[in-house]
Each structure stands twice: as C-alpha cells, then as structure tokens.
Amino acid sequence: MIAFIFPGQGSQKVGMGTDLAAASSHAREVFQEVDDALGQNLSKIMAEGPEDQLTLTENAQPAIMANAIATLRVLEKEGGVTLADKGAFVAGHSLGEYTALCAAGAFSLADTARLLKLRGQAMQAAVPVGEGAMAALLGADLEKAQALCDAAAEGEVCQVANDNDPGQVVISGHKGAIERAAGMVKDHGIKRGILLPVSAPFHCSLMQPAADAMAAALADCPPQAFTVPIYANVTAAAVTDPAEEQRLLVEQVTGRVRWRESVLAMQAAGVTRFVEVGGKVLGPMVRKIAPDCTATSVVTMDDIEALAKEL
Structure with a gap:
C-alpha cells in the first residue's frame, strides 16, 4: 500500500517549481490558477524571490501547496499515476494537511490557496513579531x-x-x-x-486567534468528500468524514503535529511505501521512523518519470 505525503513550512526555496513549469503546461496551469485565486503573482515570488517575501508565512504556505499540487498534477496527467487509484492514504505535515486534502479532492485548488493565504496571515497576526x-x-x-x-x-x-x-x-x-x-x-x-x-510560534496555544480565524473560514468553505482517507496531524488517525476533518483542521492550528505517530499508524495499517510530493523533507523523516518502508521524494521531472515507471 502507498501513502502520498505532502511537506510543510520550511520546504520553500526560491526557484521552486521553475523547472517543472518550464517542462510542463500542467504545472504552469496550477501556478496560474493559484495566482488568479490569490490575486497576486505568487509564482513570480516562487521563481525569483526575493527570499524574504517567499519566507513570509502568508506566501510560503500557498507556495509550498502550489508546488506540491503542480508536481502531483504532472505525475497524474503525464505519468499516468493517479492518487485515487494508487494511494491508500494521504497525509501532510502542518499546512501539508491542506495540500493532502486538495490532492484527495476535498478542496478545490483555488479554495486551498485562499485558505492557506488566510491561515498564514492569521498565524502571523496571532502573536506580535519577536514575542x-x-x-x-x-x-x-x-x-x-x-x-x-x-x-x-x-x-x-x-x-x-x-x-x-x-x-x-x-x-x-x-x-x-x-x-x-x-x-x-x-x-x-x-x-x-x-x-x-x-516568524511566529506555530502549533501552540498562542495560536488560538488563528484557530478562531480558521474556524470561521472553514465554516464558509468546508471540506467536501475526499477520495482516500487522510491521517490527521492532531490525532495521528485516519479520517474519512469531512465534518470531523473540518474540526481537526481548526484544532491543528494550536495542536501538536503528531507526524512520527502518523507514519507509524499508516505503517500499521499496511502502508509499505511513502511518496512525498513536492519536497524532500518528509522522506528522510519516514526512513528514520519506519526503516522497513520505502520513502521516495518526488520533485523534478526525472523524479516523476522514475516513479511513473515503478508504479
């Protein structure tokens, strides 16, 4: 069984997605759709920086998601590997949980971008810089x-x-x-x-104002049914009910990211292979947590082509 996993904050870097966009119109479409949804040229910041703009939480969160979804879309459209067919579960680290939900069809790409922009802004605003x-x-x-x-x-x-x-x-x-x-x-x-x-102390009780903001945002834009179960950060357990996942996304802002436990739980459920989409952060963690499992990180066209051959 395969789990598709999606990275969180800290995996952003200037130039992300550039080669993919040059190689595939499907990737370019994703970046354009995110730009349109946000009303900003985020793809330009991703490609060219400046780094301090990309690192801003409100930009980093949708950028990391856009890069991962672009990678997944190329894998699906050009590699012929669809998440719904190949994946038993999805999971994401912190903001990656939203990417995972987008990948599994719970949120549209545009809604995911807007939710993450807001999440970034709300997290930044929750605690004054330096505190x-x-x-x-x-x-x-x-x-x-x-x-x-x-x-x-x-x-x-x-x-x-x-x-x-x-x-x-x-x-x-x-x-x-x-x-x-x-x-x-x-x-x-x-x-x-x-x-x-x-720029802010994520996943602790100081983030309560951001949790309140996300509760309001998710009430207006709740997750829909998703194609594969998701392992939620705060419970490290599989979720299939969109209403339950909505509640857990709010808890996630102040709650602990139980990543180690999530990987072990997926392994216990029968996962033998983890595919990290759009980053190289979670693969090494998985190898430490579950050394008996295979972990592959997919970032470049070469990675996509290699994975498509294997799967």
Missing part, C-alpha cells in the same frame, strides 16, 4: 522534550509543536521560554536545541 519562537531539539524524544518544556516554561507557554521523528522534536511558545529551553537541553539528555528562523 514567540520555536526551536528544534535534536536527539530528543517526546518524553525528554515534554520534560524540558515543563522545566523551561516558568509560567510562559512552552509546548511540543511537532513530534517529527525519533530524534527530532520541535517546541514552540513565548520567546523567553523557548530560549531558556534551548539553553537547558544538555540537562535533559538532549544533544542540541536550535532556534528556528520562523
């Missing part, structure tokens, strides 16, 4: 990370945001608490704590 932070803990498991958060909080928010793989957990919260935590890693048997270059 929040995130840090990656290397050589940490969930238990060690939780103990560190409890020790560093001192009345501030300091929470586990992403349980990525067996050796990497990301924490999020008030800047002071996250900096304290990064300085205390050795006391908790953790190799390193690296402050992340992010």
